[in-house]
Amino acid sequence: MRTNLKILHFATGISLLIGLLLIASVPGFGQRGSTETIDATAFGTSTQLGRNFSVKIVIYEFSSPEDKDILVRAFQQGQNDGLNDALAKMKSVGRIQTPGTTGWDLHFIREIKTPTGRTIRFLTDRWIYFGEAYGNTQSQSFNLTAGEINFNDKDKSKSGGVLLPAAQLIVNKEGELQFELRKNAWRLTNILEWK
Secondary structure (H helix, E strand, C coil), X not given: CHHHHHHHHHHHHHHHHHHHHHHHHCCCCCCCCCCEEEEEEEECCHHHCCCEEEEEEEXXXXXXXXXXXXXXXXXXXXXXXXXXXXXXXXXXXXXXXXXXXXXXXXXXXXXXXXXXXXXXXXXXXXXXXXXXXXXXXXXXXCCEEEEEEEEXXXXXXXXXXXXEEEEEEEECCCCCEXXXXXXXXXXXXXEEEEC
């Protein structure tokens, strides 16, 4: 009787271990497959001229066309705030990090093939800092972070991009979508990609 109980416990333990190993080996459960890391240097423009910092973007996966459709519908229904709410509900598909921060999740990343390489566009809800929320500042309405990186496979020195750390999406007078910025865009250079 006691031997049968020991065998049963041992078999249960082995089954549990095999089950955990199988779940951990399936992409989507505990891991996301291979990631891509992009390192860049952000240079200030206009009033931020002369300032620079490093930016690291980690891509777990690219967003699906369905994710894009969700964001389009959210913007049509609720403008910038609707878009921000929809982004906050989406799963993380990447991460962006700057010095002095632990970074924050990217909720939408898209890859577009170009004749010279590819373009990566990302969009996420912006982290609102305590001082902004406490002071109820106007900067809270610029609740998106966006960016674009252009990779030139033929001439790496022509690769570059732009980072919009505090932005909101608006419809301009011509009826076109446009990012309105709280301050200036940051120019991204020295692009390095790690796959």
